[in-house]
Amino acid sequence: MNTSNSTHSSAKSDSSTSVEPLEQRVRRLEQEKVALEQQIEALRLEQALWNRSTLAADLPKEAPLDPLPKVEKLSNLEIARYGRQLILPNFGIQGQMDLRNCAMLVVGAGGLGASCALYLGGAGVGRLGIVDHDTVDISNLHRQIIHNESRQGMPKAESAAISVRMLNPLCQVIVHNLVLDSSNAQPIINAYDIVIDATDNAATRYLLNDACVLGGKPLVSGSALRFDGQLTTYNYRGGPCYRCLFPTPPPAETVTNCSDGGVLGVVPGTIGCLQALEAIKIATRMNEHDPPTMTLFSANSSTMFRTIKLRKRKPDCIVCGDSPTIDKLIDYVQFCGSSATDKTPDLFLIPFQERLTCKAYKSIYDRRTPHVLLDVREKVQFDICSLPSSINIPLKNLPEHIDEIKDQLGPQQDRPVYVVCRRGNDSQPAVKILQEYGITRGEIKDIVGGLEKWSDQIDPDFPKY
Ligand SMILES: Nc1ncnc2c1ncn2[C@@H]1O[C@H](COP(=O)(O)OP(=O)(O)OP(=O)(O)O)[C@@H](O)[C@H]1O
């Protein structure tokens, strides 16, 4: 051991004193130049973070219709960066080259897309497209860790691209700051090898499914809500497409999003990581012969993960079957009854004369007119914030608690009842229920726009969540 070491070091010192051949010197300097250029690029990105407009202007905005240039050799910088995964058996140089030569599209830079895009960028995907139409909001940051406090109001696709480029300047990131819909999806999807569905709405799920079937792309799909998540790869190696499993969309009113249902931040973070893993496995052909599966995650259960084997594609599926009837993208807003941008639509279930504006309620409140203020949100929300002297009975429990309201109506049972909720949607069916029970001789009205509008129009100190 000692002997061999000393031989090595003496050989080294010999070579360091000898003159380096010109050709070798040129090669070495060229490599150093590339490494320095990459370092300059990383520093420039860091500096540009403080100058948003410079960086934003610099990001590629169009779908790259040119194919990703194929490389056949990793640079020394790449070998240093990806060393820990390069030494993995069954991954190695070939796996890294496969990633380097792969273009992936992450649709949605929200809860799922945040962890997914960061891990894909970090792993060394050659080209990463990021689609999102929305901007960064403070309420995103508990889970969408690709964004940060200083990027509030910035387009999410841009913010996500900055984070990925700062993590790994070798990954080419393409920003698609747009609503992906039938008019633009197909050429964008066709420009990538693998598509990741990190969105949150039915219209986009069906759109992505059909575009991936028509474009022949695997679709790594994830979802997360509250404490639960789900992961499936569609349209891959003879497995089913999303329509094979879910031929019709759920009724729009039964779909809950994170804003209404809540979500624990690490849940989409976990599913997003698994989506990145699935995409890496596809790109590098790992576990090629595994059957198609659906993985269910539940943070609340002791086992947490459950994997179900899926059947092959359905021969009678209208998009991936033997005789498909869908041969181009359709109107997914009409098909699903809701659009990608409908966050929480305002419902109009009762006539306007049976409703109160926030300003009208404020004057009733200021005049101290006797009344009952009924808050029909869930208790967990009522505990966050509430208006003074309101009573809390959640909408779903209302029929069993009618007597509690009657107790508040005064000796003549004639006090008006005003109903409030978070956004002015649940308060309307509550008014209908109270009317059916005929609980008061006074008026029954709800507050338009609910507590969110109260915060916007009356009391800016009232919290919004
Ligand atoms: N068709 C689409 N085109 C572009 N972006 C989309 C499309 N559909 C969904 N998205 C994006 O996917 C992301 C999904 O993220 P997530 O489920 O975490 O919800 P969110 O809208 O960020 O948050 P919240 O529901 O709390 O307001 C969002 O950023 C949304 O803008």
Ligand SMILES: [Zn+2]
């Ligand atoms: Zn199908």
